[in-house]
Amino acid sequence: MNIEVAEITLFWLAVILYAAATVLAAIGVVWTKQNLQRAGNIIFVLALVPHGIAIILRWLATGHGPYLQTYEIVSSDAWVGAALFMLLLWRLPRLMPAALFVYPLTLVFSGWALLSSREISQIPATFQTIWLIIHIIFAKFAYGSALLSSALAAIYLLKTGSTKSGWLQRVPEPNWLDYYSYRLTAFAFLMVGVMIVAGAIWANQAWGYYWAWDPIETWSLISWLLYGLYLHYRFTGGKPRRAALLNLLSLLILLITLFAVPYLYDTVHSEYMS
Structure with missing residues (x-):
């Protein structure tokens, strides 16, 4: 498996996990299902791992940071926003209802990135x-x-x-x-x-x-x-x-x-x- 295939495979895995986390967290918050909330949070954190690795692989393939193409910019923005939210959620658990907005937006931005051109450009x-x-x-x-x-x-x-x-x-x-x-x-x-x-x-x-x-x-x-x-x-x-x-x-x-x-x-x- 070459680096580009590994990157897109990991990114797709992250998007699938983001989608699952969004559904579980929404059900958990709306119907007060704490087990589902926790499961959604765990899955969301897990999604950050393949997503982050995909960003690093893209970095290695292009030789520059994630700031040159829409694919790179939107993907890394989604990751930063999601990671920042999970960090704050760890410190302030009462922020959990904000997941109803943050999780879907992370999913949407990740999907947008996947639909963008992945052609590599030189800086x-x-x-x-x-x-x-x-x-x-x-x-x-x-x-x-x-x-x-x-x-x-x-x-x-x-x-x-x-x-x-x-x-x-x-x-x-x-x-x-x-x-x-x-x-x-x-x-x-x-x-x-x-x-x-x-x-x-x-x-x-x-x-x-x-x-x-x-x-x-x-x-x-x-x-x-x-x-x-x-x-x-x-x-x-x-x-x-x-x-x-x-x-x-x-x-x-x-x-x-x-x-x-x-x-x-x-x-x-x-x-x-x-």
Whole structure:
């Protein structure tokens, strides 16, 4: 078995495990089946292993990190978000209801990666800088923390809505959800900020300018400002439900920035999003 076959086989195995974990966790949370919840969590953690190995094998095959093609970017983003969630879940078991959002999104992003082209491209000379690595690392942490923050914000909105199903009665109280959503958003705000600064330094090294109002640059700045607006609104005593809605809007803009803008606009990032 060559390295490419091993990689795609492991990735498919991870996707199958993600799907099983999603179903078990959903049933476990909604119907309070703790055994199914635990089984879903165990399977989800197990899925991270073949997925992570597949990313490493891709790295070895291409000679560069997972940041050049849609297949690599989306796959590694899904892994980082999932791993970050499991780490937080280990420290804060009450985050378990967020699995209803995180698990399906991990499955969707992994499936998207599998449907993308796996053609290997060589890394351009302009990409060979430590600032690109820093830029990519913080972009992935920004995505992961923003995803978790918005998952809690969504549960908050459901919990405080006019109608409450049985499973929502068993999730943490609204104040707890709001508190941790706020903290995760503050972390995401910092991650997006460092991502933008590192990207600007990389751009200056590669093309001789820090900022050129490239569509990705512009939308990244909009995402960062939206998260800053959320933090300001929340810190100054804004209504939590409105803050939660702003949180979800910020995630939407961030996802559009990371995954849609390179396809919609002529941007330097389009060179590797294929």
